[in-house]
Amino acid sequence: MKVPRARSGNAIVLKPSVETPLSTIAFARLCLEAGIPPESSTWQPAGSRAGKALVSHPIVKKVSFTGSTSVGQGIQKLASDRMKMVNLECGGKNAIIVFADADIERAAQAALSARL
Secondary structure: OOOOOOOOOOOEEEOOOOOOHHHHHHHHHHHHHOOOOHHHEEEOOOOHHHHHHHHHOOOOOEEEEEEOHHHHHHHHHHHHOOOOEEEEEEOOOOOOOOOOOOOHHHHHHHHHHHOO
16 A cells, blocks of 8 residues: 655545445545645545554554444554554544534434434
């Protein structure tokens, strides 16, 4: 696997869940539209073997993960062997962003119905 080298700052490697690859493709497109140089990021649509390789690779200095608690625990264990920084968002479902000008009642109803 080729890890991208950014001209400045940090490179980003996105490894989507095999269950939701299209959301990562959409995010990658938004990154390009926002002006993030294409050579500073890549996405790897692969399974858990690729994820373990990314977490274990010595060039990777930080891992950020959103997903299940069991996978997050495995990532934490792998990353701790190399004293890597890790951000984990585990076990949550149906996150919602409510802006200041939102209809709060409608947002609350949407949040409640999404959790089912």
